[in-house]
Amino acid sequence: MNTLKVGICGLGTVGSGTVNVLQRNAATISARAGVNIEIVHVGARRDNPLCDITPYKVSRDIFEVVRDPNVDLVIELIGGTTIAKDLVTEAINNGKHVVTANKALIALYGNDLLALAAEKGVTVAFEAAVAGGIPIIKAVREGVAANEIKWLAGIINGTGNFILTEMREKGRDFADVLAEAQALGYAEADPTFDVEGIDAAHKLVILASLAFGMPFRFEKCFTEGISNIDALDVKFAEELGYRIKHLGIARRCENGIELRVHPTLIPEKRLIANVNGVMNAVLVNGDASGPTLYYGAGAGADATASAVIADVVDIARGNQIPMMGFAPEEVSKQRILPIEEVQTAFYLRISAEDKPGVLSEIATALSARGISIEAIIQKEAQDDEVRVPIIILTNRTVESKMIDAVSTIEQFDFVQRPVVRVRVESLAG
Amino acid sequence: MNTLKVGICGLGTVGSGTVNVLQRNAATISARAGVNIEIVHVGARRDNPLCDITPYKVSRDIFEVVRDPNVDLVIELIGGTTIAKDLVTEAINNGKHVVTANKALIALYGNDLLALAAEKGVTVAFEAAVAGGIPIIKAVREGVAANEIKWLAGIINGTGNFILTEMREKGRDFADVLAEAQALGYAEADPTFDVEGIDAAHKLVILASLAFGMPFRFEKCFTEGISNIDALDVKFAEELGYRIKHLGIARRCENGIELRVHPTLIPEKRLIANVNGVMNAVLVNGDASGPTLYYGAGAGADATASAVIADVVDIARGNQIPMMGFAPEEVSKQRILPIEEVQTAFYLRISAEDKPGVLSEIATALSARGISIEAIIQKEAQDDEVRVPIIILTNRTVESKMIDAVSTIEQFDFVQRPVVRVRVESLAG
Numbered sequence: 001m002n003t004l005k006v007g008i009c010g011l012g013t014v015g016s017g018t019v020n021v022l023q024r025n026a027a028t029i030s031a032r033a034g035v036n037i038e039i040v041h042v043g044a045r046r047d048n049p050l051c052d053i054t055p056y057k058v059s060r061d062i063f064e065v066v067r068d069p070n071v072d073l074v075i076e077l078i079g080g081t082t083i084a085k086d087l088v089t090e091a092i093n094n095g096k097h098v099v100t101a102n103k104a105l106i107a108l109y110g111n112d113l114l115a116l117a118a119e120k121g122v123t124v125a126f127e128a129a130v131a132g133g134i135p136i137i138k139a140v141r142e143g144v145a146a147n148e149i150k151w152l153a154g155i156i157n158g159t160g161n162f163i164l165t166e167m168r169e170k171g172r173d174f175a176d177v178l179a180e181a182q183a184l185g186y187a188e189a190d191p192t193f194d195v196e197g198i199d200a201a202h203k204l205v206i207l208a209s210l211a212f213g214m215p216f217r218f219e220k221c222f223t224e225g226i227s228n229i230d231a232l233d234v235k236f237a238e239e240l241g242y243r244i245k246h247l248g249i250a251r252r253c254e255n256g257i258e259l260r261v262h263p264t265l266i267p268e269k270r271l272i273a274n275v276n277g278v279m280n281a282v283l284v285n286g287d288a289s290g291p292t293l294y295y296g297a298g299a300g301a302d303a304t305a306s307a308v309i310a311d312v313v314d315i316a317r318g319n320q321i322p323m324m325g326f327a328p329e330e331v332s333k334q335r336i337l338p339i340e341e342v343q344t345a346f347y348l349r350i351s352a353e354d355k356p357g358v359l360s361e362i363a364t365a366l367s368a369r370g371i372s373i374e375a376i377i378q379k380e381a382q383d384d385e386v387r388v389p390i391i392i393l394t395n396r397t398v399e400s401k402m403i404d405a406v407s408t409i410e411q412f413d414f415v416q417r418p419v420v421r422v423r424v425e426s427l428a429g
Numbered sequence: 430m431n432t433l434k435v436g437i438c439g440l441g442t443v444g445s446g447t448v449n450v451l452q453r454n455a456a457t458i459s460a461r462a463g464v465n466i467e468i469v470h471v472g473a474r475r476d477n478p479l480c481d482i483t484p485y486k487v488s489r490d491i492f493e494v495v496r497d498p499n500v501d502l503v504i505e506l507i508g509g510t511t512i513a514k515d516l517v518t519e520a521i522n523n524g525k526h527v528v529t530a531n532k533a534l535i536a537l538y539g540n541d542l543l544a545l546a547a548e549k550g551v552t553v554a555f556e557a558a559v560a561g562g563i564p565i566i567k568a569v570r571e572g573v574a575a576n577e578i579k580w581l582a583g584i585i586n587g588t589g590n591f592i593l594t595e596m597r598e599k600g601r602d603f604a605d606v607l608a609e610a611q612a613l614g615y616a617e618a619d620p621t622f623d624v625e626g627i628d629a630a631h632k633l634v635i636l637a638s639l640a641f642g643m644p645f646r647f648e649k650c651f652t653e654g655i656s657n658i659d660a661l662d663v664k665f666a667e668e669l670g671y672r673i674k675h676l677g678i679a680r681r682c683e684n685g686i687e688l689r690v691h692p693t694l695i696p697e698k699r700l701i702a703n704v705n706g707v708m709n710a711v712l713v714n715g716d717a718s719g720p721t722l723y724y725g726a727g728a729g730a731d732a733t734a735s736a737v738i739a740d741v742v743d744i745a746r747g748n749q750i751p752m753m754g755f756a757p758e759e760v761s762k763q764r765i766l767p768i769e770e771v772q773t774a775f776y777l778r779i780s781a782e783d784k785p786g787v788l789s790e791i792a793t794a795l796s797a798r799g800i801s802i803e804a805i806i807q808k809e810a811q812d813d814e815v816r817v818p819i820i821i822l823t824n825r826t827v828e829s830k831m832i833d834a835v836s837t838i839e840q841f842d843f844v845q846r847p848v849v850r851v852r853v854e855s856l857a858g
Binding site: 017021022024025028029031032033034133134135138139142143144145146147148213271274275281286287288289290291292293294295296297300302303305306307308309310312313314317318319320321322325326327330 | 450454457460461462463562563564567568570571572574576577642700703704715717718719720721723724725726731732734735736737738739741742743746747748749750754755756759
């Protein structure tokens, strides 16, 4: 049996998981790959007590791994984008395949890195960059290759989903759950990447590029976080038969591609609405396959290692999968819709004085822009309030019209607080 | 761009869907494959008004397709096993790749066909044979290649799932829903293949072989249908927090591999418990990935065509994926457990006279075999009955002990009817 010689750079959570899974399942992995997969060099600033690297050559300077002529394939697990970009570039220039779990690296610098790899005749693979242990890159790039993909929508940040799940199940507030998530290690000390949707946007940009055959353009992705979601809205959504999920959505429209991460009301009967806690799921709607869903752990040492090693096995098998899911010459820029042009339905929560004519004026502000109302709930006044929350579900409208309507509504004298506005998607096939 | 020349045999539902999707999405499919995929020859006894084959050479004798030197790859969509086996054998012998949606053919004759294909240096691919548009073969063979697969469990027959869903949602009887399914075209005039689990067993055997690296052995699969499931049991299961699904389950145990299709109570909070109607889903639990789930349409012209064409694209791309997910020399027979050795929990429904001491005697019959009781519901007597249903959930036990216990319970003078016995799985990671 031939041998594929692997170098691993980075020995954090995913790095140690990769070492462990490669050791534990060595026989099965080789039997599946038809090739022995052998770790020959590990680059890490320090050891990690969670794995045993004593059998391997170890370098404290990770660049020694990509310069080692004995290494056929480099697994990049150091994270970040500055050093990682230099490291991967040098690995490619040295004729080595690269497997990475680094979503930011691919979303921001993937175009150049993949072009360089194509030039050098090596592969850059990144299954682990999106949705951890779920083989979603493979599904989009190969599994639904027969399809015009109409849209995809994913819960692709476990921290955000944990927070929203806790808010719904226990009626807790965002800040409270975030603090717990940080204590549990689900959320970073600086939670911005997770809760503001940047991490999800990195992943969405990757999925959308593979789905629609276009270069990675992170700067074009609309991103809105979940930190403004109130426990009240989670509760009202539920009363209406919806759940709030932080979704990454990419959709092909007549005028271009929608590319957006934001909190979204989705019908509770959809399978993806029932994906809870730190779990991830991606719904892909192809014109032939119809909706298909892929679910699993979005993070974690072993789950992410599973994806890393799946890429290694693909390369070991000698597979010829175009890195972007399309032949390189078929990848082309497409217009990304500014959010103002995106069409969705909307959930509105308006705090209004409890007096006659209020509903009528709000309805008129909406209908004047062609926005029709699907459902309305008027709540009793809270104990110490003269204002009542009015909850409105609208039909689909282009976002610019909704921005305009909300601006009018906020100028009514009976409305003192900003209108809460959350997009609604049916996710129907 | 190179061209892959495809011949299609069979122009039924899936055949016409395949022609339509290949025509409709030709540009995208070629862009993804990096190769033009061109239909050059269609073999079908008659035309199908649902698709247009006038651009192609058409033969009424399907064997002319596999003998056509102009054809690189044959798509077999005639169904059945007798002619299909001859057809595929001849295609392979003529050096052509084969893509098939024929689960029975692979489950029954796949070992010989794949061995012949390996000898001739061609590929036999069968993504469409299991779970229609869901790329589950790819997921098992490639996506989770890093894992020791602990078990997989699937809803892999849409007809059965439609029937069980209707029974639960509307409290209807099996026979009543089956008649409707037949009227809707979801179930065949002879529903045996679907409702008795034979179709699911074909698919399970294929998945299990890829998961565990063993030859297809359909004759070893335990199969129990859903025709004995009563609306009462669906209702009682729900009261206990469970749903009844017709699952195909394959699990690696200390003494061998479990391979079984049967109605199963599963906790309603599991995502797969919420897969309803004709939809399919497969849950795959790897030691590294943890549980991953794959969901989508299990049948239908376009969805199945999506899977057929994904295989064609893989072959067009020149991928080198071992057909069984393991290098051929690594595929080996493993012991398949007889059902008596399988361990599960159980749901029991016992119709007993409503008199003192009944529960105690039943509990003793179970505990004497080491079977402990997890939950018990004793129902009020129905209007015209002196018997009451006693519902018991047991802990896990080996099946032979349960058979023994039930036999004792059925001999009690206060039990006049056969005990209803349904296996229970937690499907926990």
